[in-house]
Amino acid sequence: MTATIESMQPTFAIMCPAIVSILILLFGKWPNIRESWTLIAAIAQFLIVISMAPVILAGNIIECTFFTMLPGVDFGFSVDAFGLIFAITSSFLWILVSLYSIGYMRSLNEHAQTRFYFFFALAIFGAVGIAMSGNLFTMFIFYEILTVSTYPLVAHEQTPVALAAGRKYLAYLLTSGTFFLAAIVLTYYFSGTTDFVNGGIPNLASEASRTALMVLFVIFLLGFMKAAWMPFHSWLPTAMAAPTPVSALLHAVAVVKAGVFGIIRVVCYIYGVDLMSALGLGLALVCLATFTLIVANLFALAQDNLKRRLAYSTINQLSLIIFGVALLSYEGIEGAMMHIPFHGFMKITLFMCAGAIMVASGKKNISDMAGIGKKMPVTMIAFTIGALGMCALPPTAGYVTHHLFVHGCEEAGGSMTIFPYMLLIVAILDVMYFFPIIYTAFFKKSKDGGDCGIQEAPIFMLIPIAITAAVSIIFYFYPDLFYISDLVHTAISGLMGGHP
C-alpha cells in the first residue's frame, strides 16, 4: 500500500524560508517590502506543505534525495504523515506570527529588525527541515541550524540579561547537540543506517546488547534537551528574555516541538514500540515525564511574570507529549502526535496575548494585571480559551488529547493504569495557576486607577490571536482541520496496524 513518490515538493517547502532570508537581508532598508517577503514566503510554504497532505493520506511517502553522505545515509527529505503534522503546524503558525511580529516589533520600535526577521526565517528553515528529514543525520543538520539561528533571537535585546540568556541557551542546546551526534553515530555504528523506519530499525536489537541500547537511549534523551524535560529545562524559562514573537513561535512551537518530535521519532521510528517495551524503557520514560509534569507545574505556581509562568506550562505540556508516546499504546501515541499541533495553537495564543498585554500596557507581571480584561476584552477572551485548553477543559483542543491520554493509559494496562490519577493532579495544578490570571484580569479592580489609557493592541496583533484562539476551539469539534487527525491515524496505522 505504501508507495514512495519522488518529488521536489519538500525541497520547495524548505527553500521558501531559506530564500526569503536572503531577500530580507537585501531589502533590509525598506521595512514594508521586507515584511511582505516574509508573509509571501510563509503563505507559499504553507500552501506547498498542505498540498502534500492528500498524497500522504493515500498512504504514500514523498521523498527527494540529494546525495549520499555516508554509506547507507542519504542527505534527503522524506515526508511521512507524522513529519507533515509538524510541518503543517510550524508553517501555518509562521504566517500568523509574521503578522503578529509586524505589529509587535513596530509598536515597540525594536532595534535590529532586519536581523530579527532574517534569523526568524532561518529558524523556520531549520524547523521545517527537521520535520521533513528522512534520517537522523539530516535531522541533526537542521537541528543544529535551528539551535544556532535562534541564538540571535533569544539575545535580541542585547541587555546583560538577554546575553546571559543567550549564553545559557546555547550552552544547553549545543551540549545537547553533541549528545545527539554521539547517539546518531552509535546508532549508525550498530545498525549501519539511521533511516526512520515504521516500527524501528530492524537490526538494531540484534546488533547491540540490551545494556548498550539502554545507554544509547539515555544519550538520545540527553540529545533532546530541546524537549526541556527536567532537570534540563532551565534554558526555557531563561530564554523568555526574547521578544514575544520568538517566545511564541520558537519556544512554544518550533524549538521545543523539535525536541519532542525527535523523541517520538526515536521511540517509534528508530527503536520501535516493541523494542521499547521489551527493554522496559516505556515505563522509565513515563516516570521521567510524570516527574516533569508535576514539578513544572509546581514551579509555575510560583511565577509572577506571565511569560515565565507560560514557560513552565510549556515544560509541563511537552512532558505530556513525552508521556503519551511513552505509554507505547495506540491511543497514547495518537494523543502525543495530536498534541503537537494542538498544544502549538493553544500555547501560541497564550504567548501572543502576553505580548499584546505588554505592548498595550507595558505590564509583564500577573499581579499588575488587575482589571485588564475590561480594557482588552478580545485579548483576554482569547487568553481564557488558551488557558482552558491547558487545563484540559472542553470545549478546547486540550480536552481531546487528554481524553486520549487517559484511554492510552488504560489500553497500556498493568502499572500504567495508575497514571490517569497523576494526570488529574496535573490538571488541577494547571487550573490552580491559570484561573487566578483570568480572575485577576476580569474581576479584580486595579488599585491605582492610572491605567485609563490602556486599549487593545494593534490590529496586526489581534487578528492572529483571534485566529489561533478560534482554531483551538475548532479542533475540539472538528479535529480534522488541516487534516491533522487523519494524518495522525495514517501515521499510527503505519506504526502499529489498525486500531486494536
Next chain:
Amino acid sequence: MLNVVEHFPVLIIIISLLSAFTIFIAGWLNKKSCCFISFATILVQFVMSIFILNHVLTVGTIKYRLGGWAPPWGIEYVVDALNAYVLVILLFLALICVTYSKRNIEHELPRKIISFYVLYQLLITGLCGVTVTGDIFNMYVFVEIFSLSAYALIASRGKIALRASYTYLILGSIGACFFLIGIGFLYSVTGTLNMHDLSCILSTGDLYSSRVVQAAFVFFVVGLGIKMALFPLHTWLPDAHSFAPAEISAMLSGIIIEVSTYAFIRVCFSVYTVNFLKLLPIFDILCWVAASGIIIGSVLAIAQDNLKRMLAYSSVSQMGYIMLAVGLSVSSHHELWGGLTPALMHILNHALMKGCLFLVAGAFIYKADLWNISDFRGLGKKMPFTCAAFVLAAISMIGVPPSVGFVSKLYIILASLDSGKFVFVAIMLISTLLNLVYFWRVIETMYMKQEEGAHNHSSSRRDEVPASMLIPILILASLCIIVGIIWLAEIPMPIMDSVNSLFGLNGGMT
C-alpha cells in the same frame, strides 16, 4: 619521453626560487612591483600544481630525476596523490595570502616591503620543496629553508616579535637538528637517503627490530613534533603566531605546521611502513598525546583575551585533531573513513578555517588596531562582511553542520569507533564544546555587546577593509561551507583512496 607535466615538480621550485631573486632586484627599481611578481609566480605555481594533481590521479606517480642521475645516487622528486594534494592546498592558501598582503603590508611594514616578499617567496619555495621531494636529506634542506624564512618573517614587526621569533628559532633549530640526527642514524644503517630506497632496505633487510632504526624514528617524531607544534612541544607557537603579520600567521597556522605534518606522515608511511608502525604501539601513544593536546589547547585558548593568541592555542588543539586522525589511521580500515582520510581532510579543512580566522584578525588590526577580544564591541555593525566571515569560520571550528569542521569531526569520530577507541569520541565531543566557549565569546562581543558610549544604534558607520583584503577573507569563509558540503556529498574520493592504497592502509589490503 617525459610528459611536460612531469617537469612541473621541479619547475615549481625553480620559478619560485628565481622569483625570490627577481623580487629583490625589481624591488630596488619599483617597490610596488614586488607584490605583483610574487602574485604572478604563485598563480603559475598554483596552476601547475593543479596539473600535477590531475596527472597523478589519471596517469600515476610522477618521478623526476634531478640531473638525470638514477635514484639512489641522485636526488629524486616523487609526487604521488598525497604530495599533490598538499601542494594544491599550500599554493591555494599562499595565493590567498599574497592577495591579502598587498594592502596589509603597505600599511604595516611600509619600509620592509621588498624583504617581506623576498622572504615570502623563499618560504613558498621551502614549503613546495618539502612537499615534492622524494629524498629525505633534501627534505631536511627544504625544511630549513622554510623555517629560516619563517623566523625572519615572524620577526619583521620588530620589538616583541623579536623575542617570539627567537624562541621559535631555538626550538625550531632543535627540531631540525633531531630530524637530521634521525636521518644520520638511518644513513648509517642503510647507506641511502632516497625514501623509496630506504623503505625497501628497511623492510627487506629485516631492520625494523634494530635499535638504531627505532631510535631514529623517535628522533623523527620529536623533531617533527616540534615543527608541527604537537602538544607538549607547542610552546613556541602562541608567541610566533600572535606577533607575526596576519598573512604570515595564516600561513604558519594553515600551512607551515601542516607541511610539517605532511613530512611526518611521509616519514611514517613512506620511509617506515605500516608494518613497522604495527610492531610498536607508537601510534596508540600518539593518539593519547594528540587527545591531550586537543583538550589542553582548547582550555588554554579559553584563557586568552588576545584574539590571535586564542587562535594560536586553537591551532594547537586542531593539530591534535590531525594527529589523532593520523594515530587512528593504522587501526581503522573502513573504506570511507579508514586510513589517512580524516587526517588529510582536516589538513585542508584547517587550512581554510584557520586561514580565514587569522586574516580576519589581521583585518581588525589593520582597521582599528584591535587585538583584544574585549575591544571588539560593536564591530558587527562596523565591519559586517569581515565579521560574517569570522562567524562562518568560527561555526566551522565548532563543527556545526554542514561546515568543514563538522565533516572532520564526524569522520574522526567514525574512525575512532571503527578502531574501537570510544574514549576519543568523548574527547572530540568535549572539544566541540570547548571550541564553542571560546569562539562564541568573540561572536557575542562583536554582535551583541554595544559599544561603550554609543547611545543610539546608528552612530557606528560602516568601515570595511579594502576589497583586496576582503575578497580573500570571503573566499575562505564561503569555502568553509562549500567544501563541507562537497565532502559530505562526494563519496568517492580518488585522492584519499589512492593515498590509502599507496600506504597499504586500505581495508582490503591489510
